[in-house]
Amino acid sequence: MTIKEQQDELISDFSFMENWMDKYEHIIQLGKELPLIDDKYKTPDHLIKGCQSQVWLHTEMQDGKLVFTADSDAVITKGLVSLMVTVFSGHTPKEIAESEIYFIDAIGLSNHLSPTRSNGLLSMLKQIKLYAVAYEAKSQSQKNGTEL
Amino acid sequence: MTIKEQQDELISDFSFMENWMDKYEHIIQLGKELPLIDDKYKTPDHLIKGCQSQVWLHTEMQDGKLVFTADSDAVITKGLVSLMVTVFSGHTPKEIAESEIYFIDAIGLSNHLSPTRSNGLLSMLKQIKLYAVAYEAKSQSQKNGTEL
Amino acid sequence: MQHVPDITVPALDVEKIRKDFPLLQEKVYGQPLVYLDNAATTQKPQVVLDTLIEYYTRINSNVHRGVHHLSQEATNAYENSRKIIASFINARKPEEVIFTKGTTDGINLIAYSFGRGEIKPGDVVLASAMEHHSNIVPWQMMCEDRGAELKIIPMDEKGELLMDEFSALLTDKVKIIAVTYVSNSLGTVNPVRDIIAQAHARNIPVLLDAAQAVQHMPVDVQELDVDFLVFSGHKIYGPTGTGVLYGKEEWLDRLPPYQGGGDMIKTVTFAKTIYNVLPYKFEAGTPDISGAIALGTAVQYVQQIGVENIQAWEEQLVEYAVQQLQQIEGIRFIGNPRHRSGAVSFLVYDIHPYDLGELLDKQGIAIRTGHHCAEPVMDFFCIPGTVRASFAVYTTFEDIDRLVAGIKKAVSMLR
Amino acid sequence: MQHVPDITVPALDVEKIRKDFPLLQEKVYGQPLVYLDNAATTQKPQVVLDTLIEYYTRINSNVHRGVHHLSQEATNAYENSRKIIASFINARKPEEVIFTKGTTDGINLIAYSFGRGEIKPGDVVLASAMEHHSNIVPWQMMCEDRGAELKIIPMDEKGELLMDEFSALLTDKVKIIAVTYVSNSLGTVNPVRDIIAQAHARNIPVLLDAAQAVQHMPVDVQELDVDFLVFSGHKIYGPTGTGVLYGKEEWLDRLPPYQGGGDMIKTVTFAKTIYNVLPYKFEAGTPDISGAIALGTAVQYVQQIGVENIQAWEEQLVEYAVQQLQQIEGIRFIGNPRHRSGAVSFLVYDIHPYDLGELLDKQGIAIRTGHHCAEPVMDFFCIPGTVRASFAVYTTFEDIDRLVAGIKKAVSMLR
Numbered sequence A, B: 001m002t003i004k005e006q007q008d009e010l011i012s013d014f015s016f017m018e019n020w021m022d023k024y025e026h027i028i029q030l031g032k033e034l035p036l037i038d039d040k041y042k043t044p045d046h047l048i049k050g051c052q053s054q055v056w057l058h059t060e061m062q063d064g065k066l067v068f069t070a071d072s073d074a075v076i077t078k079g080l081v082s083l084m085v086t087v088f089s090g091h092t093p094k095e096i097a098e099s100e101i102y103f104i105d106a107i108g109l110s111n112h113l114s115p116t117r118s119n120g121l122l123s124m125l126k127q128i129k130l131y132a133v134a135y136e137a138k139s140q141s142q143k144n145g146t147e148l
Numbered sequence C, D: 001m002q003h004v005p006d007i008t009v010p011a012l013d014v015e016k017i018r019k020d021f022p023l024l025q026e027k028v029y030g031q032p033l034v035y036l037d038n039a040a041t042t043q044k045p046q047v048v049l050d051t052l053i054e055y056y057t058r059i060n061s062n063v064h065r066g067v068h069h070l071s072q073e074a075t076n077a078y079e080n081s082r083k084i085i086a087s088f089i090n091a092r093k094p095e096e097v098i099f100t101k102g103t104t105d106g107i108n109l110i111a112y113s114f115g116r117g118e119i120k121p122g123d124v125v126l127a128s129a130m131e132h133h134s135n136i137v138p139w140q141m142m143c144e145d146r147g148a149e150l151k152i153i154p155m156d157e158k159g160e161l162l163m164d165e166f167s168a169l170l171t172d173k174v175k176i177i178a179v180t181y182v183s184n185s186l187g188t189v190n191p192v193r194d195i196i197a198q199a200h201a202r203n204i205p206v207l208l209d210a211a212q213a214v215q216h217m218p219v220d221v222q223e224l225d226v227d228f229l230v231f232s233g234h235k236i237y238g239p240t241g242t243g244v245l246y247g248k249e250e251w252l253d254r255l256p257p258y259q260g261g262g263d264m265i266k267t268v269t270f271a272k273t274i275y276n277v278l279p280y281k282f283e284a285g286t287p288d289i290s291g292a293i294a295l296g297t298a299v300q301y302v303q304q305i306g307v308e309n310i311q312a313w314e315e316q317l318v319e320y321a322v323q324q325l326q327q328i329e330g331i332r333f334i335g336n337p338r339h340r341s342g343a344v345s346f347l348v349y350d351i352h353p354y355d356l357g358e359l360l361d362k363q364g365i366a367i368r369t370g371h372h373c374a375e376p377v378m379d380f381f382c383i384p385g386t387v388r389a390s391f392a393v394y395t396t397f398e399d400i401d402r403l404v405a406g407i408k409k410a411v412s413m414l415r
């Protein structure tokens, strides 16, 4: 699935839920299924700034695609991280860097999460995009390197 | 006239005036008729504290009675001082010290003057009573002195 | 239905009181609001709002020095509010009541002025282990500035001050003690009479942070013999941006001023400035006139209900809350003081307080989560934060029932 | 009937505007109120009052850090007001806008923080001869504390700054210049662009006291390139107890904080405290949430009318007032600047301003008398005070006619 398709699927999943308690149930469930980060990556430099709860995010390149693992000390946050990972994991840096992200607003998360939580979500998004841009730049310069 | 009679006369004078502009006319007029203080008494220690405009007050004992002269750099204040002087001048320290002052409220001055001005009026009243008490105390101690 | 304990003092008609607070009639996420974040700020009764509007539509004007009618009316109302507040805390004189922006402003004022006037290098300031940041940071800044040291009265696991250690800390180096009357994070009511007595035996003045006290219990500054006392208007049903600093006249006369500007001076030349008398010396600039006046109304509102009645009612609420919350599996109270007022802090299993708070919110229940601006307390208990429910005169037993049910539901989802 | 000059820019419907202000409908001593004390404080439009009530009845809650719905709504509204104000003065970022209690509070903040961070013994602070006490005393206090010196940019008999003398005062010792944009006692509009340019040529930052500017003329902090700018909310149709400090991000980041307490710190331990980012670093304690939000509404109100339109209207009022007052026998203007805004100060014969003020008041006309918190200005002119009429968007030509008639009547009684 493309990043766009992933988002549309999430939006559709959430659209069937009547109220916010149900949506939270779902978010929490997704959090429980999140591929856990290796404990050795739970270090301060893997922490994402701007979250009231702690969020660790690790990125790895596998076959030209970025794979994210993450964890949080708060369960709902973990669920939100999981949404991010679902959308972004397994795509190339270029795809991620160029993607347009609309599912957060579409699901209503930006309006209904507490502001610190939704700020945290935006920090996460920023961090993921930054990783992608960095990887993309690196691979570009390597490419340029071999062509020299 | 006693202090009480003086007050009643003032109250009656003012009661004929319909509005505050007329009352002020009258106050200003009284100010113009105020027995002026000798210039040599216009010194800082004759100043009354607590007035926004400057008020000098001088007290003299004549035949066992206190005589007040005063001045102010503001005309309305001068009129108010004049009310005070009219009520108190020419009475014994004892009469002044023991007098009950009600004309300020009865005329409505405390409600209708600007607060700094009515504070000033109260300061003046306090000062006059202080003078009286001081003179009274002095004369008592002198009496006691001769009797010793 | 939960069991409601015997209500011993029904001197307070809570249903009638609730009608006075427009915001309590609101719904959140389709649910009637349960507002249990009163330690952060209280809701305002209609009379307070009416006072604000009455002020702005009838007498709004700058106070003091004004010759015109509006200015006179505004000044009267403003100074009358000072008198109401003075009588509420039983100050000797209205001049001992200084209007501030809030507790934080009041503490900063004293920390600065006291530091400037009284503190030498090597001196010591005492605060307690359960202070709000607002009663720590101003003293830290002042101590840094003056080369003084901030020392801490420790507490135990129950959240009670260790009074022996306090006595041991009282050396001749101690120049002032700043301590909270009631802890906002633990609910502990401190033995302030004992603290003040011991301090005064050594001529040390005491500042009480009464931000969580004045709305919950009778506070009499003369009976306490306290030197400085501060509180926030917005936590006692008054407007935001208001607060009170009480100081003994001797002290306020003695300390240098804090802010400079209009009203706080008697005469200004470029060479020399002579400061005004109390209370103006400490009220530089145009004050929050409408706020101060409406705070007077809020205090009168409290007086009408009777602060003793509020105390009796809230003590039952706290007791009931502790009793009901105890029955939640996995709950752990943070702070278990003998004498508690206004707030209950807790955690459930290892659930992040933030998660619990979010799911309570979605059920229409407003509580606070986090460190409650008392990080040293969190560090002491080695926790990232707590969930805190805090009460007011309009809190009901049903509110607490909804809280307990809400927690149970949230816990079932989160585990 | 007085002659009304050609109204060149009728872009403003003053009768409609007056209806927005409930207090203007009041009578004083049976007379329709003529309110000409706007430099002291302005009246508030209904929308500002509505915002206050809406806040308290719908979303009142403490801001920041709150997990629940109300806290979220209150935080959004509060931060949105910061954005409105940032855009009003064209700040680069909302974070450059700090909410204060008023102009006095803002100047004290900068005087303290700048003093603490940047001033050494022997340094010089420059202020002007026409400053309000609030822009003198904080600098005096800071200079005393730091062993620095306050020097004064002199003015002439017209009430205009002597710019040559200003240039001569600019030595390497000067570390900051604090000057008023518009004089509250004389109405003078200072050549602030020139002052800033000369200051910046020497890397000296400038603080503008815009308390009498923002409500009368467009103010663009980027175009001015000013380093700090302060104003009061209550003088621009907002609530009492509110104000704004604008500071360039570089400066605000660089200066140490002012007050300590909740919100202005990132982490607190008893050993070390780490300060928060802008704007929170300078906003300790619970802010005046309702006030800040309603100030945003007041600013929007001004924006809707258009501050250029207000300026054009008020310029005509000032011109008309000067022209009409001139015809009063014995009148003497205090300050006759080429460029004047918002206020006219004067004396008539040797009549005490206080007497004049009192008799105007009894005719329903509210003006201010006295030193206007600018005693050095009074000393300069060797007078005890002035009578000052000051204008706002809702002032009319009829108001000025009533003022002139009122003065004539008072003078006839007083002489």
Ligand SMILES: Cc1ncc(COP(=O)(O)O)c(C=O)c1O
Residues within 6 Å of the ligand: C262, C284, C285, C286, C287, D039, D040, D101, D102, D103, D104, D105, D132, D134, D135, D180, D182, D183, D184, D209, D211, D212, D232, D373
């Ligand atoms: C030029 C000027 N600066 C400072 C101030 C002080 O403002 P505030 O009293 O709102 O702090 C005023 C208002 O009186 C003023 O006109």
Ligand SMILES: Cc1ncc(COP(=O)(O)O)c(C=O)c1O
Residues within 6 Å of the ligand: C039, C040, C101, C102, C103, C104, C105, C132, C134, C135, C180, C182, C183, C184, C209, C211, C212, C232, C373, D262, D284, D285, D286, D287
């Ligand atoms: C004990 C205590 N001290 C100080 C404060 C700070 O009060 P404010 O934010 O109103 O200045 C609070 C409120 O949060 C508090 O609970």
